[in-house]
Amino acid sequence: MASIERTAYPQFKRNPVVRELIAAYTPTDDELAFIADNARQPGHRLTLALLLKSFQRLGYFPAIDEVPAAVIRHLRNALRYRIQVKPAEIAPNKRYRYFQRIRAYLQVRAYADGGLDVAARAIHEAAAVMDNPADLINVAIEQLVRDRIELPAFSALDRLARRVRTLVNGRYFALIDKRLTADEKQRLDDLLVVTDARIKSPLQAIKRLPKRSSLQHFQELLDHIAALDELVGSERHLADVPELKRKHFAAEARVLDAAELRDFGPAKRHALLLCLIHRARVQTRDDLAEMFIKRMGNLHNRGKEELERLRARYREKTEAIVATMSDVIQVLDRHPGDTDAGREIRRLVSTRGGVQTLQADCDAIAAHSGDNHLPLLWPFYKSHRATILRMVRMLDLESTTEDRSLIDAIELILSQERARGDWLDEPVDLAFTTQLWRKTITHRTEQGEERIHRRLFEVCVFSSLANELKSGDVAVRGSETYADYREQLLPWEQCEPLLDDYCRQVGLPASAVGFVNALQSKLMQVADLTDQGYLENGQVIIGDDGFPVLKRHKAKDMSSGARALETAILDRLRERSVIEILCDVAHWTRWPRHFGPLSGSDTKIDQPTERYVLTAFTYGCNLGPAQAARHLRGAASAHMLSFVNRRHVDANKLAAACRDIINSYAGLQLPKFWGDGKRAAADGTKYDLYDQNLLASYHIRYGGYGGIAYHHVSDTYVALFSHFIPCGVWEAVYIIDGLLKNTSDIQPDTVHADTQGQSLPVFGLSHLLGIQLMPRIRNWRDYRFFRPDEDSRYEHIDALFREDVDWDLIETHWKDLMQVVLSIKSGKIAASTLLRKLGNYSRKNRLYQAFRALGAAVRTLFLLQYISDRELREQITASTNKVEAYNGFSKYFFFGGEGVIADNDPLEQEKAVKYNDLVANAVIFHNVVEQTRIIKTLMRAGWKITPEDVAALSPYVTSHVKRFGDYLIDVDALPEPYEIELALAA
Template identity: 90%
Template sequence: MASIERTAYPQFKRNPVVRELVAAYTPTEAELTFVAEQARQPAHRLTLAVLLKAFQRLGYFPALEEVPAAVVRHIRGELKYRVQVKPAPVAPNKRYRYYQRIRAYLQVRAYADGGLGVAARAMNDAAAVMDNPADLINVAIEQLVRDRIELPAFSALDRMARRIRTLVNGRYFALIAGRLTADEKQRLDDLLVVSDPRQKSPLQAIKRLPKRASLQHFQELLDHIAALDNLVGSEQHLVEVPELKRKHFAAEARALDAAELRDFRPAKRHAVLLCLIHRARVQTRDDLAEMFIKRLGNIHNRGREELERLRARYREKTEALVATMSDVVRVLDHHPSDTEAGREIRQLVARRGGAQALQADCEAIAAHAGDNHLPLLWPFYKSHRATILRMVRHLDLESTTEDRSLINAIELILRQERARGDWLDEPVDLAFTSQPWRKTIVHRTEAGEERVHRRLFEVCVFSSLANELKSGDVAVRGSETYADYRHQLLPWDECEPLVADYCRQLNLPSTPVEFVNALQSRLLQVAELTDQGYLDNGQVIIGEDGLPVLKRSKAKEMSSHARALETAILDRLRERSVIEILCDVAHWTGWTRHFGPLSGSDTKIEQPLERYVLTTFTYGCNLGPAQAARHLRGAVSAHMLSFVNRRHVDANKLAAACRDIINSYAGLQLPKFWGDGKSAAADGTKYDLYDQNLLASYHIRYGGYGGIAYHHVSDTYVALFSHFIPCGVWEAVYIIDGLLKNTSDIQPDTVHSDTQGQSLPVFGLSHLLGIQLMPRIRNWRDYKFYRPDADIRYEHIDPLFRDTVDWDLIETHWKDLMQVVLSIKSGKIAASTLLRKLGNYSRKNRLYQAFRELGAAVRTLFLLQYISNRELREQITASTNKVEAYNGFAKHFFFGGEGIIADNDPLEQEKAVKYNDLVSNAVIFHNVVEQTRIIKSLMRAGWKITPEDVATLSPYVTSHVKRFGDYLIDVEAIPEPYEIELPLALAA
């Protein structure tokens, strides 16, 4: 049976607070009239009123004894009845009449009146792309509520969900089984056979993870994809099976070992193994492309290092040549006779090694005088050549633009793989090359003919391939990250009917001309206002060089009253261990309800609450199961902690658990003094990794190998969403994903960041998604301001503008821009997937150029507001300071294992960051509950506390939290209900 706690099936709260009682259970005048007309006796009226309000709240009729006493008391008080009046028990026939009258009054149909068919159809449609019974039940509930149909008993929905899921999955299993031959089925079963007890099954080879991007591992990855391609299964076996289903079946197979998979019935076993092989092929193609890009980057880095080494080597010769030239000038100045001067200069050159040696030195220095390292790449590329050629033969590359020059060049290289001459003997289109590469590979003969250097041309082609894979101009068929993003977009005929409504929601014009005119008018207006207010600004000075200088604002000092309040709170905070905090918050919010088996069934493990809390503590604090079990005094074994993490917890469940805490946090009063929840800040912090995985890379700013935990933190201090991303990725790629994937009650529409969190395409996409991007940009004065019109000039701020927005390009591609945005909103493609393509310069991709031009207009709007609005600058600084403080706060609880994420599995790395978020948010929530309690006690003691004093507080308090020692857990200790309200107005 599915756990009711993991579904949206409505239930009574055990201890509803007064505010919730008033909002949900207060009868209106019309409802009081209805109750009075339908029943005569006070007890029966109370019964009818309780059933009415309970049905409105739940969508079904509960048994009277299940209604919380607090609800009955509240409704009785609203009816003005004495305490002695109790709900009257009603006979079945009278209860049936009550139900009919309430349904008629609320215009709701009984479940028996067509509800079964509605729920079944909704579940059947959803089961094509969903697998968890809880998700199917939620879909049915949503459809029943929409159609105003009474909800059935939970057990009825649960049985239906399991039956429909079994039928839908069974159809997929049978479909796949019908396409497999007997030999293919046997080969799949052989993957689960362990021939030698000392070895692992062949299944483990399918699950292997990529290692760091070395040449040896690059070659091993090619061997792996070749082995995968030789296994059973092709795309034809999985035709008509949705990709989401494939992912779920593959995830199930990945989580189980060979013995457990052998217990499956044959059709299911073969299907999940085929899906696992399919997903392994997709992921390995992505890994190959990623490793290729990193290896090419390494080759270029070695070329740059070689250039620097040559420069250092020739620096002494450069100084000698300069000294020689100085002596020549001195000789010419000293001897007016050309004959005497020439004789002495010839002697001077002879003493310095002779003319030929000096000429050779001049040529060598000239060859490495610039910044062009490209001619030096061949020796470093040569060792990779065979591996790269093997890779491009294996991957199915396609151009995503009309320009096929790069694909044609790759085909030419493959045809001439064994050529030995220095020059290409076939004509080639160099449209894909950059100007520095053309200067490097093209040589002009004395006869004026152009020849292309074959070896350097090959390096050029694969360097361009790496760049175009990043920019999306070249795609890999059968991959995911490097697939053709155009295939993931909604077709325009599906987008077109949605445009008008979407634009109306965001208050955007719904035609290209009106959109461009509105944005241009806005830019004209803001630029004019900024120019007019320049003299009164006092904070910005534009120098003679045209560069603006922004004066620094002094930070506001904390008042003595606020310091005293902070000290009093710190002194009164009760000491708690991390485990105690997690238990308290679990009782308050029920966040552990989301954890459970992959099947969606109720957990079979003993003491699940205790196991889930301890697992979260173990992985959220980075202790690891073995180390944690040593300190838990036998409460749980290392195997059980590892089992719960692998089988009962994934990234989505961790995000859902975090969401429960955030939603409860949003109801607290204290955080509302810190922010309104309408803005958030995004920032990354490095976590160390072992280098034997593909994600780990060296971070220039932080130093060392690792990955970036990219957090989105609300202005109320709570963390909304986090990603774990590679160090080399521009962080702005993920800034929009964090807001779109945040499904909590706190929904910001403004996001702040640092320099890494912005780029022109990100500004453009944010604008179309209704998100205000307001970053704190380092060296912002070096960025271009774009004129709204080429003919406009300004009296004071004109030196800021160095280019003009290409409005025609935006208008021409407006339809393409809207197609992208609507595809993101519908979930067809992730914003990060698209921004990875648009985040890299592309002269081919007109969509990139359109987003870049739109971003130029939007960023100029922001920069103009930034320099003219002091309060905006202070708000951005305060918000980004919060996310930076959160980074340190979260790492405080990531104290195990020397702060290194030891797992090389990208899925486990992502989970480690989300576990840490869950622990951090639980401590934040607990701190706010405790601070609220202390503030209220101080107010009762006579303290005069103002909202301004409370606004200076922070929930990032750690001094009272115990991290070390023996870890004890008592899930039976029920904490006191927490207080929501904080009526500071009484003391203001």
């Protein structure tokens, strides 16, 4: 049975606060009249009122003894009855009449009146793409509420969801099993056979994770994909099975071992294994492309290092050549006659090594005097050649544009793999490469013919392949990250009906001309206002060189009243351990309800809430199960903690648990003094990793080896969403994903970031999504301002503008831009998937160029506002300071394992960051509850506390939190109810 706690099935709150009672259970005048017309005695009227208001709140009729005492007291007071009046016990026939009259009054149908068919139909449609019973139950609840049908008992929905889910999944299992031959079934079963107790089953080889980027691991990855291709399974076997179902079945198989899979029926076992193999192939192709890109980047880095070594080696010869030239000039100065001067110069050259030696030195210096390291790459590429050629034979590469020059060049290299000559004989289209590469690989003969160097051409082709894989100009069939993004977009025929409604929601014109005109007019208006206000601004100065300079403004000091309040709160905070905080917040928000087996069944562990709290503490504080178990005094074993993490928790469940805390936090009064929730800031912080995984890399900006936790933090201080990303990725790629994947009650429409959180395509996409991107850009004055119109001229700020916005390009590709945006909003493609490709330069991709053109206009609009609005600059600084403070606050609780994420599995790395967010948000929530309690106590003691004093506070307080020692847990200890309201004197 699915846990009711993990569904949206309405239930009474155990301790509803006064505000909730007033909002949900106070009868209106019409309802009081209805109650009076249908019941006579006070007890019966109270019973009828309880049934009416409970039904409005829950959608079904509860038993009277299930109604909380607080609700009974509130309704009794609303009916103006004395305390002696109790709800009357009514006979079944009268209860049935009450039910009928309430349904008629509220215009709601009984579940027996067609509700079963409605719920079954909704679950059946959802089961094609969903699998968790709790999700299916939520779909049924939503549809029943929409159709104004009474909800049945939870057990009825649970049975229905399981029955339909079993039916739908059983059809998929039978469909797949029918396509398998007897031999294929046996080969799948052989994957679960362990012939030697000391050797792992073949199943574990399918789950193999990629290691760090190296030539040996590159070769091992090719061996792995070759082994996967030899296993059973093809697209034919999984045809008609939705990709979301494939992912869920694969995820279920991934956390099971061979013995557990053998316990399943043959059809289900075979289906799960096939989906696991399918997903392993997809992921390995992605990993292979990623490792190839990293290896090519490594070759270029080694080439640049070699260039620097050669420059250092020839520096002494350069100085000698310069000294020789200086002596030659002096000879010419002393000897005005050509004969004497020539004789003296020849003698001088002879003493310096002779003509041939000096010429050789000059040639060597000339060869390495520029910044071109490309001629030096061949010796480093040579060791990779066989591996890379094997890779391009195994991967099915395709061009995503009409330009096939790179694909043709790869085919030429493969056809001439064993050729030995230095030069290519066939003509080659070099349209795919850069001018510097063309200069490097081509050589003009004395007869004026142009020849291409075979070896350097090969290096050039695969360097270009790495770049075009990143930009999306070349795709890998059968992959996910490097697939053709065009196939993931909604067809325009499906976008067109959605266009008008979407444009109305985000406030954009619904036509290309209207869109361009509106944006151009706004840019011209802001430019005019900036120009007119330049002299009064006083904060920005534009020099003769056209570069603006902003004067620094002093930060506001905290007032004496705010400092006194902060000190008073710190002195009164009650000491708490992290586990106690997690338990308290679990009671208040019920966040552990989202954890449970991936199959969706009810928990099969004793004391689930206690286990979930301890697991969140173990992984959120990075202790690891072994170390945590040693300090828990037998409360949980290392195996139990590891089992719960592996089998009951995934990234989505952690995000849902965080959402519960955020939603409860949004209802508190104190955070509203810090922000309105309409702004968020994004920033990354590095976490150390072991190096045996593909995600980890060195990043000079963060000064270390690891990955980046990229946080989105509300202006109310709570963390809304986090990603775990590689160090080398431009962080702006994920800035929009964090807002779109945030499903909490706090929904910001403005996002701040630092320089890494913006780029021209990101500005363009944010504008189309109705998101205001307002970053704090380092060296912003070096960015180009784009003129709104080529004829526009300004008295004071004209020197800022370097280029014109390409409005024609935006208008031409407006439909393509809107197709991308509607595909993102519908969930067909992630914003990060698209921005990862649009974040890399592409001369071929006109969509990339259109997004850059749009971003140029939007970023110029922002920069003009930035230099002319001091208050905006202060808001941006304040918001980015909050996310930077959150980075340190969350790491304070990541104290175990020396702060190193020890797992090499990318899924577990992502979970580690989300666990840490869960712990950090729980402490933030608990701190705000405590601060609210203390402020109210101080006010009752006579303190005069102003909103300005409270606005200077922060929930990032750690002085009262105990991190170390023996960890004890008591989930049965109920915390006192927390207070929401906080009324301050104006």
